[in-house]
Amino acid sequence: MTAPSLSSHTDEHDRDWCVLGIDPGTASTGYGVVQENGSGDYELLACGVITTGPEQPMHLRLREIFLDIQKLIREFQPHEVAVEELFFGRNVTTAITVGQARGAALLAAALADLPLTEYTPATIKQALTGYGNADKFQMQAMVRQLLDLDEAPHPDDAADGVAIALCHLQTGRFQALVADA
Secondary structure (H helix, E strand, O other): OOOOHHHHHOOOOOOOOEEEEEEEOEEEEEEEEEEEEEOOOOEEEEEEEOOOOOOOOHHHHHHHHHHHHHHHHHHOOEEEEEOOOOOOOOOHHHHHHHHHHHHHHHHHHOOOOOOOEOOHHHHHHHHHHOOOOOOOHHHHHHHHHOOOOOOOOOOHHHHHHHHHHHHHHHHHHHHHHHHHH
């Protein structure tokens, strides 16, 4: 995992800080744009999914993911990007295609000169719930609570993108507290 790069965040308490969280996938890439204000409150600016059809050739699907992430970066001008690390399960084919979608997201962030941090699913769960094996319902409850929402973002991939952005902000807050101690 890449170390969070929130050093400039901790020096600018009087300023809003915006993070784009990305849950990569070729069929559905979830995203969440979360802003933390100077008083430490979070606001959900946007969330959703970038979908591509299985009938499209892979290179066109990746281009669509890349271009849509670039569009999000231009629109919301996040200070940083956080992406879920690849979880290598049993299905190697799925892992490869998710890796390709991650590559499109990483490239979009790199071309925008944005700092990027990657988080494992367990780290995201730990940062939000305090438990690295939290289930989807626990995660959604914490996302709702942290953002003061009536219901969790939908669909699940969008909620995951929001959780990744919140993880990054929570991790930065924790690191600032430790540095100040």
